[in-house]
Amino acid sequence: SQQGEEDPQALSIQEGENATMNCSYKTSINNLQWYRQNSGRGLVHLILIRSNEREKHSGRLRVTLDTSKKSSSLLITASRAADTASYFCWVTDSWGKLQFGAGTQVVVTP
Amino acid sequence: NAGVTQTPKFQVLKTGQSMTLQCAQDMNHNSMYWYRQDPGMGLRLIYYSASEGTTDKGEVPNGYNVSRLNKREFSLRLESAAPSQTSVYFCASSTGLRQPQHFGDGTRLSIL
Numbered sequence: 001s002q003q004g005e006e007d008p009q010a011l012s013i014q015e016g017e018n019a020t021m022n023c024s025y026k027t028s029i030n031n032l033q034w035y036r037q038n039s040g041r042g043l044v045h046l047i048l049i050r051s052n053e054r055e056k057h058s059g060r061l062r063v064t065l066d067t068s069k070k071s072s073s074l075l076i077t078a079s080r081a082a083d084t085a086s087y088f089c090w091v092t093d094s095w096g097k098l099q100f101g102a103g104t105q106v107v108v109t110p
Numbered sequence: 111n112a113g114v115t116q117t118p119k120f121q122v123l124k125t126g127q128s129m130t131l132q133c134a135q136d137m138n139h140n141s142m143y144w145y146r147q148d149p150g151m152g153l154r155l156i157y158y159s160a161s162e163g164t165t166d167k168g169e170v171p172n173g174y175n176v177s178r179l180n181k182r183e184f185s186l187r188l189e190s191a192a193p194s195q196t197s198v199y200f201c202a203s204s205t206g207l208r209q210p211q212h213f214g215d216g217t218r219l220s221i222l
Contacts, residue, residue, distance in 0.1 A: 033209065042114070042200050042213030043153075088152060092209065100145075100152040 023089030133201030
């Protein structure tokens with residue numbers, strides 16, 4: 001079973017709009033990370049948020065973490081066509097077990 | 111450019127054939143990983159190597175073997191390929207265990 005599960009599975013927006021996707025998990029975690037995967041490429045690490053953090057920013061990315069709800073969100077502000085990709089969350093639980101979710105496919109149209 | 115290099119990029123095999131997927135990293139990372147990615151399944155860990163000389167099973171190790179040849183190289187072998195192993199395979203590396211930092215571009219493997 002997947003410990004990190006993204007929602008929605010697919011998201012279509014126009015350039016300039018914000019894109020928000022969520023990740024839910026099932027166990028206690030040490031940290032949660034978000035990755036981007038462009039079509040036909042490997043994953044690129046975007047941002048890590050630790051279990052004692054609630055929000056983190058990196059450029060146009062904003063990640064929140066709510067450990068009480070076992071969920072995280074990734075917000076991409078002012079989206080660009082280059083943001084078209086699949087986005088995955090990754091959780092590391094207290095036992096060091098690692099899981100990727102199935103991803104959110106984001107399409108940004110001009 | 112520094113990074114993770116996987117070869118080959120594409121491969122088609124017949125059921126029962128064997129092959130080895132190669133992975134090399136030039137970032138002096140201790141840990142390396144092999145994942146498979148299937149539609150709707152995300153990435154699943156096949157094997158990982160915490161450091162040179164050690165390997166451990168991940169979530170889906172059956173049908174695969176690995177070799178950590180040296181610090182740079184971590185290969186994945188399919189001894190007798192099966193159609194269920196049709197997938198995209200990704201190698202990754204990291205300085206410490208548990209948090210892969212860099213991924214290769216993948217090997218697209220089809221088994222007929």
